[in-house]
Amino acid sequence: MSFVLSRDDPRKQIENIQRKVDIFHGHPLQIYYQETFHLELEYYWSFDDCRISKIVTKLQPLDDSTSSLVLDDVDLKDSGVNFAYSVTLLHHGCVVHSVVPDLPWSLAKSLRPSYTLYNENHLLVNIPMLFTHMLDISPHHEPCCHIVVPRDPSESGPSLAPLHGWGPHVMVDLNTLDVVTMGVSEKDLTSTFKSDTVIENKLAIMHYVIQHEGNMDLAEELISWLCLNQHDGLGGLQRVMQEYLISSTFAVTRRSLPASAGALMNCLPFTLHLKFADVKAGSASVCVSVCALWRGAAAAVVLAPRQRVAQFAEDAWTRLWLALCALAAPRNRLRPDHVRERLAVTLHCYQPEALSRCSTPLSPTGPPLPARRPSLAAQDSLPFLELDVCTTSKQEHVIAANLRAVSVHLMTESSNNNSGALESGVHALATRWAAAQLDAARALCRAVVRAVGAVPQPHQTKGFPFIDEMDSTHALILFKTLEQYYVATDSIAFPLPQGFSSFFTYLGYRTLPFHAFVQYVHRNVFELQIDVLKAIIASKDDDKKRSVNNKLRLIQIVGEGRGRRALASWPSRAALLLRARDHAAALLSGVSAPTRDHAPHRPVKDTGIAALPAGERLSPLDTFLDLLTAKASLNELDFNLIIEATLASVQQDTAA
Structure with missing residues (x-):
């Protein structure tokens, strides 16, 4: 053991310790292994209250031998060795333990992992011949995401060591003396995402691409690929979509937020995957767990700023002190499922016909996003008109x-943490968060429709005509994909783009059996707004009688106002009879007649008095009109509607 005093600080002392680990087992050949580890122990001598105390501040390896081998079997069988390594995160007050179980002893004893700080937010652990492990150590959120990128199988791997003075992420291979730049390329992430890896690894990749790389184009490409290759089932696709929505909303909000309100971001969700999960990389599995170092004992590790000689100097140690103090009183992050529960209660009071249209004020979202690639900019169009035709919008x-x-x-959370000065940033953060939610939902919808080839061409019309031009198989695929998109957004209370609800409802009417369509309507998945209701009423079907009955059933489901407007735009004999009966019933009951919003039409050929039974000098129509004029004024009576409905009814009875 040797030690040396630091030139920068006379209170600082560094010791180099060499330790040997003996591995002995009762094998008949008496095999004996000895591993040597070189450690650097750094600590300060503290003179306080007439006492001399030694505070350990850093314990790190001097070489790449930072792993440990845990022998589970005294016979050292090929499947009885666990390879483990741990990373201490002082700014989070925890230790991340990683274990690779059941490795052959011949392979485990030759592994020498290398560690690289990658892009300030990740620790890159390279395990030769197995995988590359990316641990998210970002100071902006808790450590819960990690990516495992498998390596190509080989008989031997490099033995890497850090190379100082050659730039960041540079290491040297001790076997060949080749200089290697460590990193994870976009190609590696894409191939890992498209492999048969677990869904948690895909969620971590999506989190990394959006929040740390800001590569929204790659994120949308991965979403589009997953829509067509759902190896993890429908649940996996929905979880990736939800991760895209939450991550992009958090990233855009944090990028556009003023510095004064940055501390409030710790109260908002940054991911839905809040725990480390085991990941399988090829033939090896990586088991990750977290344990706390201390509970609020920051003073045992770092001196407080007032205890230092230079009290007002800001450096890494003062920032570490603030981070450790924040761990003592952590803030609770908003959970999207709680918002969804509150929204479900208010949706019972949501009545589009009764509410007046309003506008929600949103603050500007900051600088615009980077320009998209020209190959994708031409495909940004959605297959529907982004406009809600209703009195109020969901x-x-x-x-x-x-x-x-x-x-x-x-x-x-601000009141609980006595941070009243941050209350001024609540409005800025809340409005930017809501605006970022809408932008994320629109971008995700764009990626989904592009995946199934539902982007309208310049010569095609958006909206309902676009659905009518699609073949049945293509329309069904589009509906199933948009259904997953709807479930993903609705389960975390995200808004949908304008015009999506009507487009989705009409698409369901064209692809689903009518009984299934009605079930979706009763469960509030489909919204029968006036635009889609008119389109359904005006559509032509093969079975005319069944179609009329189905349309009448839909009119009964919607509200009274929308039902009357739909009947007024329906050129059908059944609609004409219903409108006339409703008009006559209103007059006979003494209620003011509804506004005449229908266009005069005659669904059958008008034959005048010949349509009535012959031999009657006083027709039933005249008798009925006399009754109506006795109950109501002539200004309220719609003679044309009554006459057309009576003639249509008589001709229907005659034809029968």
């Missing part, structure tokens, strides 16, 4: 619910 209702939930949560 999108605004969802945005208002998110604004209210985020604002209340931020105010609650």
Whole structure:
């Protein structure tokens, strides 16, 4: 053992310790192994209250031998060795343990992992011949994401060591003396995402691509690929979509937020995958766990700023002190499922016909996003018109619910942590969060429709005509994909783009059996707004009688106002009879007749008095009109509607 005093700080002392680990087992050949580890122990001598104390501040290896071999079997069988390594995160107050179980002893004893700080937010652990492990150590959120990129199988691997003075991420192979630049390329991430890896690894890749790389184009490409290759089932696709929505919303909000309100970002969700999960890389599995170092004992590790000689100097140690103090009183992050529960209650009071249209004020979202590639910019068009034709929009209702939930949560957490000065940033953060939610939902919808080839060409019309031009198989595939998109957004209370609800409803009417379509309507998945209701009413079907009965059933489901508007635009004999009966019933009951919003039409040929039974000088129509004129004024009576409906009814009875 040797030690040396630091030139920068006379209180600092560094010791180099050489330790040998003996591995002995009762094998008949008496095999004996000895591993040597060189450690650097750094500590400070503290003179306080007439006492001399030694505070250990860093314990790190001097070479790449930072792993440990845990022998589970005294016979050292090929499947009885666990390869483990640990990473201490001081700024999070925890230790991340990684274990690779059941490795052959011949392979495990030759592994020498290398560690590289990659892009300030990740620790790159390279395990030769097995995999590359990316640990997310970002100071902006808790450590819970890790990516395992498998390596190509080989008989031997490099023995890497850090090379100082050659730039970041540079290492040297001790076997060949080749200089290697460590990194994870976009190609490696894409191939890992498209492999048969577990869904947790795909979620971590999506989190890394969006929040740390800011590569939205790659994220949309991965979403589009997953829509066509659902190896993990429908649940896996929905989880990746939800991760895309949460990650992109968090990243855009943090990028556009003023520095004064940055501390409030710790109250908002950054991912839905909050725990480390085991990942299988080829034939090896990586088991990751976290344990806490201490509970609020920051003073045992770092001196407080007031205890230092230079009290007002800001450096890495003062920032570490602030991070450790924040761990003592952690903030609760807003959970999307809680917002969804509150939204489900308010949706019972959501009545589009009764509410007036309003606009939700949103603050600007900061600088615009980087320009997209020209190959993708031409495909940004959605297959529907981004416009809601209704008195009020469900999108605004969802945005208002998110604004209210985020604002209340931020105010609650700020008051609990005595940070009243941050209350001024609550409005800025809440409005930017709501706007980023809408942008993320629109971008995800764009990636989904592009995956199934539902992007309209310049000569095609958007909206309902685009669905009518699609063949049945293509329309069904589009519906199933958009259904997963709807479930992913609805389960975490994200708003949908304008015009999506009507487009999705009409697509379901064209692809699903009518009984299934009605079930979707009763469960509030489909919204029968006036635009889609008119389109369904005006559509032509093969079975005319069944079609009329189905359309009448839909009119009974919707509200009274929308039902009357739909009947007025339906050129059918059944609609004409219903409108006339409703008009006559209103007059006979003394209720003011509804507004005449129908266009005069005659579904059957008008034959005048000849349509009535012959031999009657006083027709039933005249008798009925006399009754109506006795109950109502002539200004309220719609003679044309009554006459057309009576003639249509008589001709229908005659034809029968």
